[in-house]
Amino acid sequence: MHDIKLEHSLSPSFPTIKWITEAISNIIVFAVLGVLFWVNDYFGWPTWVFWILIGLVALSILGVIWSIAEPVLLYRSWSYQFDDEYLQLSYGILKKEWVTVPMTKIQSVSTSQGPIMKRYNTRSIKVETMGSSHVIPALEQQIALQLREVLAEYAKLKEVDE
Amino acid sequence: MRYHPLTMVFKIYHLVKNSLLFALILFVFQRNSEFWLYEYGRYAFVFMFVWRLVYIVIAWIFERYEWEGRTFHLHKGIFVKHTSTIPFSKIQNVTRKTGIIHKIFGHTSLTFETAMDGEDDAIHFEVLTKKHANYLLDLVKPGETTIPDEVHKEAKPLDESVDEYADKQEKDRTIHFTPMRKDLWKASFTSLSFLAILPFIGGAYDYFEPFLPETDQVEGLFQRLLANAWLFLGIIVLAVIVAVVFGMVRTFIRYGKYEISSDATYIYIDRGVLDESYFSIEKRKVQGLEINQTWIRRIFGLAEVKLISTANPNMENGAVNVNSLYPFLPIEKAYQLIEDLLPVYQLDVELARLPRKSLWIKLLRPSWLWILATIGLFYFKPDFLQIDQAWWILSLGLLCIIVLNRILDYLHTRYAVTSDQVQWWHGGITSRMFITKRKNVIEMSYSQTRLQKHFQVASVSTINRSVPAHIEIINDIPLTYARVIQDWYLKRQEDIRIDKEAN
Structure with missing residues (x-):
C-alpha cells in the first residue's frame, strides 16, 4: 500500500513549516523543563521529582529526534486526489491510512492559516462530513483556495434519501 | 395551535418529581440546619419552584405549533421568540409513549425525531389525545395524500383520504414477532436481570438511611444472624428467590408485551406493559443492521438485532433502546426477522x-x-x-x-x-x-x-x-x-x- 500514490501532494514547504512549528514547541517544552529544574533546586523538592524531570527530559529528547525526521516522512506519505465523486486522502508514517469521502457527504469546507503558514504562503483545508473531519495540512494558497471552491461546489449536490 | 392543556399538568408532575429530593433534603432531613447553604437554599428553592410553575403556565399560553403544507412550524419562548421550521420529509422516526400518567387521563405522547443537529432536532408533544396523535401520525406519513395548502390553526376533522390511507396501512401490517413465555424466561436469565435488584436495594438504603436504626445495632443483628447457620441459609435462599422474582417481573414489564410489525414502507415496534411505547421508522431510513451476541446470549443461542438509524439512542430514563428490535431473539429468528422486515438485505x-x-x-x-x-x-x-x-x-x-x-x-x-x-x-x-x-x-x-x-x-x-x-x-x-x-x-x-x- 505504500506504493500507492494519489495525484496531488502537499505544498513542498510543508516540511519547513512543520520543522519551525515543532522547533518552537520544543523550545517552549525545554524552557518549561528548565524552569522546573530551577524551582526544584530552589525549593529542595524530594528526589523523586528530580528523577521524573530527568525522565521528561529523556522523552523530550526523543521527541526532538522524531520531530526532525517526521516532517519529511509525513510529507512523503501524504497525497490526495479528488474528482466529481470522491475526495481521497492517503497519509501516515507508521500506520498508513487511505480515506475515501463521497463529495455528496461533505458538509463544510474551511481553510485556515497561521503566522508561519502565512510566511510560506500556504493554507490548510478542513473538510467536515457527517461522521468525521479531515485536515489537509498545507497547500499553496492558490491551490487551497481553488480546492475549497471545487469542494464547496461538489458538496452542494445532495443525494436523494437524506 | 396550542399544545394540549394537560401538557401543563404533565410538566408540573415532572417538576414535582424532580424537585422532590431537594425538597426532602431542605425541608425534612435538614430542617433544623442553620448552615447558610440550607438557610438560603430554602428561599432559592421556593423561588425557583414558583418561577418554574409560572413559566410552565405562561409557556403554554405562548408556545404554539402549526403546519403548513408538509412543514411543521414551532413557536417557542416567552421573552426570546424562536420559530423553527421542520419539513415532514426530515422526520426520521416516530416514538409514541404512554406512561402511567398518560394512561390515567387516557392520553399519549408523541415525538418526531429528525436527523438535524442542534436543539431543534425533535418535535415533542408531551400530552395529546389519542385521536390527535393518530391524526398527526397520518399527517406526516409520506404518500399520495395531499394536505390542502392552508394553515391549520385548529384541529380539523380527519381528512377522508387520510382516513382511508390509515385504514389501508392498518390492514397491510403484518406481525413478525411477539415473545413467547419461553423467550421471556431466557431473556430474564441472560440479561442477568436478577442482579438489577442490587442498585435498587442500594438506592432504597440511601433513601431510607436517616430512618434506619444506628449502624451498631444493625451490625449486632448481623452478628446474631451469622451465629445461626440455618437462619442465615434461609435468608440467603429467600434473597435469591426475591432477586429472581424481581428480575422476572422487571423483564416481563419491559419486554412482556412486545410486537414487531411492518408494512410496505414502515417498521413498527409496540412494547411495554406499564409504560407503553410505539416506535416507527421508515424502512429506507434504516442505515444498516447490527446483530449483537454477548457470550451469555451465545450460550442460550440468543442475539440482539439493532437498527442503525439516526434515532436518539438515549431516550429518557435509560429505558429500552429504541434502536434495538428485541434484545433476546433466537438467532435463526433474528435472521428470519431481518429477511422479513428488510428484504433488501441478503443474509444468505x-x-x-x-x-x-x-x-x-x-x-x-x-x-x-x-x-x-x-x-x-x-x-x-x-x-x-x-x-x-x-x-x-x-x-x-x-x-x-x-x-x-x-x-x-x-x-x-x-x-x-x-x-x-x-x-x-x-x-x-x-x-x-x-x-x-x-x-x-x-x-x-x-x-x-x-x-x-x-x-x-x-x-x-x-x-x-x-x-x-x-x-x-x-x-x-x-x-x-x-x-x-x-x-x-x-x-x-x-x-x-x-x-x-x-x-
Whole structure:
C-alpha cells in the first residue's frame, strides 16, 4: 500500500513549516523543563521529582529526534486526489491510512492559516462530513483556495434519501 | 395551535418529581440546619419552584405549533421568540409513549425525531389525545395524500383520504414477532436481570438511611444472624428467590408485551406493559443492521438485532433502546426477522473466513492493556485473597482472557461484499454482525500498520449515519480483499441518485 500514490501532494514547504512549528514547541517544552529544574533546586523538592524531570527530559529528547525526521516522512506519505465523486486522502508514517469521502457527504469546507503558514504562503483545508473531519495540512494558497471552491461546489449536490 | 392543556399538568408532575429530593433534603432531613447553604437554599428553592410553575403556565399560553403544507412550524419562548421550521420529509422516526400518567387521563405522547443537529432536532408533544396523535401520525406519513395548502390553526376533522390511507396501512401490517413465555424466561436469565435488584436495594438504603436504626445495632443483628447457620441459609435462599422474582417481573414489564410489525414502507415496534411505547421508522431510513451476541446470549443461542438509524439512542430514563428490535431473539429468528422486515438485505451470502496468518498477527500484536496492567500490578503488588504472588497470577489471568478474546475474534471474523452490500462478523467474547448497503456508507477508509504490512493484511473501516456517527472496523483482512472493498466503494455512484432540486 505504500506504493500507492494519489495525484496531488502537499505544498513542498510543508516540511519547513512543520520543522519551525515543532522547533518552537520544543523550545517552549525545554524552557518549561528548565524552569522546573530551577524551582526544584530552589525549593529542595524530594528526589523523586528530580528523577521524573530527568525522565521528561529523556522523552523530550526523543521527541526532538522524531520531530526532525517526521516532517519529511509525513510529507512523503501524504497525497490526495479528488474528482466529481470522491475526495481521497492517503497519509501516515507508521500506520498508513487511505480515506475515501463521497463529495455528496461533505458538509463544510474551511481553510485556515497561521503566522508561519502565512510566511510560506500556504493554507490548510478542513473538510467536515457527517461522521468525521479531515485536515489537509498545507497547500499553496492558490491551490487551497481553488480546492475549497471545487469542494464547496461538489458538496452542494445532495443525494436523494437524506 | 396550542399544545394540549394537560401538557401543563404533565410538566408540573415532572417538576414535582424532580424537585422532590431537594425538597426532602431542605425541608425534612435538614430542617433544623442553620448552615447558610440550607438557610438560603430554602428561599432559592421556593423561588425557583414558583418561577418554574409560572413559566410552565405562561409557556403554554405562548408556545404554539402549526403546519403548513408538509412543514411543521414551532413557536417557542416567552421573552426570546424562536420559530423553527421542520419539513415532514426530515422526520426520521416516530416514538409514541404512554406512561402511567398518560394512561390515567387516557392520553399519549408523541415525538418526531429528525436527523438535524442542534436543539431543534425533535418535535415533542408531551400530552395529546389519542385521536390527535393518530391524526398527526397520518399527517406526516409520506404518500399520495395531499394536505390542502392552508394553515391549520385548529384541529380539523380527519381528512377522508387520510382516513382511508390509515385504514389501508392498518390492514397491510403484518406481525413478525411477539415473545413467547419461553423467550421471556431466557431473556430474564441472560440479561442477568436478577442482579438489577442490587442498585435498587442500594438506592432504597440511601433513601431510607436517616430512618434506619444506628449502624451498631444493625451490625449486632448481623452478628446474631451469622451465629445461626440455618437462619442465615434461609435468608440467603429467600434473597435469591426475591432477586429472581424481581428480575422476572422487571423483564416481563419491559419486554412482556412486545410486537414487531411492518408494512410496505414502515417498521413498527409496540412494547411495554406499564409504560407503553410505539416506535416507527421508515424502512429506507434504516442505515444498516447490527446483530449483537454477548457470550451469555451465545450460550442460550440468543442475539440482539439493532437498527442503525439516526434515532436518539438515549431516550429518557435509560429505558429500552429504541434502536434495538428485541434484545433476546433466537438467532435463526433474528435472521428470519431481518429477511422479513428488510428484504433488501441478503443474509444468505457466503462469508469468507480469515486466512491463518491473520491469527498470527492477532496474537503477535502487543496488548497495551496487558502491559500497563502488569506494570501496575508489579508496582503495587495488591493483596488479593491473601495470596503473596497474586500479582503475577492476575497478570497471567488477564493475558489468558486477552489471548482467548483474540482467538475468538479470529474464529468469529467472516466477511463478504456483494453487489451493493457489505456484511461482516467480528469480535471475541462479544461478537457482532454488521450489514449495510453501499449507498448508506458515508465514508470508508482502510489502513495498514507496519506489522500488518509485513503480513499483507489491512483494516477496513466504514462510517454510517447515526447519532453519533456509527463507525465499524474489521481488522486483519487480506490486503487484496481490502482493495476489493475499496474499489467496490468507489463504484458507489451506481446506487445513488443526485437530488437535482437541492442545488
